[in-house]
Amino acid sequence: MKAFELRRWAVVTFLAAIGISSAFGASLDEIKKRGYMVVATEDDYPPFEYVVNGKPMGYDHALLALLRKSTPFEVRQEILPWQGILPGVASGKYDAAVTAAVITDERAKSLDFTMPISESTMAYVKRKGDSRIKTIKELTGMTLGVQQGGASFQVLPDLESELKSTGGKLGQIVQYGAFSEAYQDLANKRLDAVIHNIVSLSTLISEKPQQFELGQRVGKKSYAAWAVQKGNKSVTDFLNAFLAKEKASGALKKLQEEHLKIIFGNLPSEPLLPGDRKMN
Amino acid sequence: MLKVATLLDLLHGAGVTVAVSMLAIAAGIPLGLMLAAGRTGRIRVVRAFCAAYSSFVRAVPVVTFMMLIYFGLPALGIALDPFPAAVFALALNTAAFNGEIWRAAIADFPHGQLEAARAFGMTRNVSFWRIVFPQIWRSSLPSLVNEMTLLIKVSPAIAIIGVVDLTRKARQISAVTYEPLPAFVSAALIYGLVLALLVAGARWLERRLARRFGFA
Numbered sequence: 001m002k003a004f005e006l007r008r009w010a011v012v013t014f015l016a017a018i019g020i021s022s023a024f025g026a027s028l029d030e031i032k033k034r035g036y037m038v039v040a041t042e043d044d045y046p047p048f049e050y051v052v053n054g055k056p057m058g059y060d061h062a063l064l065a066l067l068r069k070s071t072p073f074e075v076r077q078e079i080l081p082w083q084g085i086l087p088g089v090a091s092g093k094y095d096a097a098v099t100a101a102v103i104t105d106e107r108a109k110s111l112d113f114t115m116p117i118s119e120s121t122m123a124y125v126k127r128k129g130d131s132r133i134k135t136i137k138e139l140t141g142m143t144l145g146v147q148q149g150g151a152s153f154q155v156l157p158d159l160e161s162e163l164k165s166t167g168g169k170l171g172q173i174v175q176y177g178a179f180s181e182a183y184q185d186l187a188n189k190r191l192d193a194v195i196h197n198i199v200s201l202s203t204l205i206s207e208k209p210q211q212f213e214l215g216q217r218v219g220k221k222s223y224a225a226w227a228v229q230k231g232n233k234s235v236t237d238f239l240n241a242f243l244a245k246e247k248a249s250g251a252l253k254k255l256q257e258e259h260l261k262i263i264f265g266n267l268p269s270e271p272l273l274p275g276d277r278k279m280n
Numbered sequence: 281m282l283k284v285a286t287l288l289d290l291l292h293g294a295g296v297t298v299a300v301s302m303l304a305i306a307a308g309i310p311l312g313l314m315l316a317a318g319r320t321g322r323i324r325v326v327r328a329f330c331a332a333y334s335s336f337v338r339a340v341p342v343v344t345f346m347m348l349i350y351f352g353l354p355a356l357g358i359a360l361d362p363f364p365a366a367v368f369a370l371a372l373n374t375a376a377f378n379g380e381i382w383r384a385a386i387a388d389f390p391h392g393q394l395e396a397a398r399a400f401g402m403t404r405n406v407s408f409w410r411i412v413f414p415q416i417w418r419s420s421l422p423s424l425v426n427e428m429t430l431l432i433k434v435s436p437a438i439a440i441i442g443v444v445d446l447t448r449k450a451r452q453i454s455a456v457t458y459e460p461l462p463a464f465v466s467a468a469l470i471y472g473l474v475l476a477l478l479v480a481g482a483r484w485l486e487r488r489l490a491r492r493f494g495f496a
Binding site for chain 2: 040045051052078079080084087088091092178181184204207
């Protein structure tokens with residue numbers, strides 16, 4: 001089956017799931033009454049969430065551990081691939097996605113977001129020593145790797161207009177299910193650059209400094225936050241209160257330093273769309 | 281190269297793949313037989329339902345079907361945990377394909393034998409279990425085993441609902457090591473081993489049947 005067909009089906013299911021069950025998300029009162037909250041996390045998204053020998057690790061897991069300490073109810077966790085997380089939240093199967101979900105216009109239509117937990121502006125990574133690419137301008141006509149349905153895919157129109165302003169054009173785009181495969185293809189010279197958020201790329205560079213080199217930021221400034229079902233205000237407020245507390249105590253900053261290797265000192269206290277635009 | 285702990289982790293994923301696939305196969309083969317019986321039976325509504333079911337399930341990609349079962353069924357009040365949902369979805373999927381195999385075998389069954397059975401006063405039910413089934417399960421065996429191997433190969437679809445199978449383990453490992461090749465090559469070798477064992481078992485059974493009945 002071709003990838004785009006699969007994607008189309010996934011979108012159809014996603015929409016169907018929202019349609020039939022938008023009333024199913026539990027409010028905070030219902031969560032307290034039943035005694036547990038269900039959150040979903042990813043398993044292949046270092047440094048935010050990843051799994052080593054069956055043990056979940058990363059920035060969001062550290063935050064989740066703090067959340068568990070501060071809630072009067074149990075927090076159950078389900079670990080699944082990105083492609084299953086947003087449909088699960090939108091359909092009310094999970095009360096929240098405790099993952100670094102990039103806040104985009106498209107997602108804001110079907111989901112609510114907490115305050116940002118990290119910046120997530122896109123950037124590009126190239127092979128170490130590839131002298132053809134010095135700035136964004138030289139990405140013209142190059143073959144780029146992105147994640148299917150990911151924020152790296154959605155930043156492409158911005159990149160295209162940036163390239164056009166200097167007389168360039170967008171080259172071939174290859175979509176991947178997981179970034180590790182895109183990095184492999186970058187190393188294999190099937191790609192000239194891979195687009196991903198600045199945090200994940202910083203982690204990649206710290207792991208593989210001999211192979212890859214970080215490039216410039218691409219597109220508008222954007223943020224990553226936890227996602228909640230659209231309109232489930234009580235759960236969003238609850239998670240925001242938790243995050244505000246951890247931010248005020250300095251714990252958030254400490255975890256950023258430990259896990260993300262970058263500190264974002266002035267994250268906004270409400271979810272902002274790319275380019276620092278307010279939600280309406 | 282993979283570390284020993286990583287390899288053991290990968291084998292854990294292989295265990296999940298085998299467990300889910302075997303349970304789905306065990307449920308899917310009798311379910312398929314029921315579907316085929318329904319489609320070749322005398323009740324029109326049941327015939328129509330079974331035909332619609334197998335057309336629908338065979339047309340829907342496994343990943344989508346998996347999401348429908350896991351995220352869609354709670355809307356109808358049926359909330360399954362990931363593991364049972366994975367087994368359920370794969371069983372319903374393979375049942376549709378098994379149903380076609382059983383149906384072909386039933387359609388091909390020599391009419392003369394059925395007429396002879398009826399002449400001896402056997403009911404439809406008795407003649408099915410005493411005459412038809414003992415022969416068609418042997419003739420369907422190679423096709424059923426083929427469908428089993430296909431099922432094992434579509435089983436990575438269960439990862440979408442959070443069941444960590446062999447392929448997902450390989451992906452988790454490659455996300456951390458940034459090197460997909462060692463993990464995926466190891467996973468491919470393990471899949472090969474599982475399928476080789478399955479096919480060898482089927483061959484052994486076919487040979488035994490051939491010796492006992494003169495044909496498979």
